[in-house]
């Protein structure tokens with residue numbers, strides 16, 4: 001799936017949700033002055049930039065497998081040690097940070113238990129590991145209106161509801177399987193407003209993530225049919241999309 005896209009494409013597509021979600025997530029996780037933190041699957045630096053604001057660039061490290069996102073995070077967060085890499089093989093020694101965060105990433109890990117186990121390994125005893133993921137299975141994700149329209153046109157189409165962590169209880173189960181303890185779960189909801197249908201639809205044509213890949217794979221005719229069905233199913237503009245994420249906090 002494609003996260004090799006520019007920071008602007010991501011910002012218009014998922015960044016509109018992940019920026020406010022990051023504020024809400026850090027209010028739960030509460031990084032404290034003097035701590036060191038890791039942002040796993042940092043994308044273009046949405047959580048990283050907030051960690052820098054609280055802890056200082058020298059106390060924050062970040063990693064992502066997308067070269068364009070690594071470049072974007074380095075630009076957005078000068079002084080942060082941003083590495084190209086995978087959660088499943090974190091390029092830091094044991095006990096490097098007090099806090100490891102993966103916002104909207106677990107679903108995309110090749111092996112989520114290994115990735116979370118790595119987050120546990122680099123977090124010192126007494127520290128925290130946090131992860132969040134949209135409720136795709138419960139149809140409360142930013143992408144839910146799109147996938148609803150897809151299923152109504154092509155009932156067999158594969159949506160994102162089966163991705164790891166994207167259903168109630170799954171993130172907590174994965175955390176426990178990775179050996180993390182004291183797992184607590186909550187939910188966070190963000191709202192994003194759109195003035196026109198086009199403002200909502202256009203970012204789906206930028207090829208970001210599984211939904212962007214799906215839209216890009218369609219013929220022009222099918223893409224137009226999908227846009228029309230989305231238009232029918234969404235409220236008349238201006239409208240607001242509410243999105244709810246599961247948030248899980250645990251300890252090594």
Ligand SMILES: C[S@@+](CC[C@H](N)C(=O)[O-])C[C@H]1O[C@@H](n2cnc3c(N)ncnc32)[C@H](O)[C@@H]1O
Nearest residue numbers: 003018041042043046066086087103104108109
């Ligand atoms: C939906 S984006 C979330 C980005 C950012 N955390 C945010 O909240 O905006 C998912 C991110 O996970 C990254 N990713 C995909 N597979 C990964 C893996 N195995 N390990 C770490 N990150 C991964 C992608 O490159 C992408 O940046």
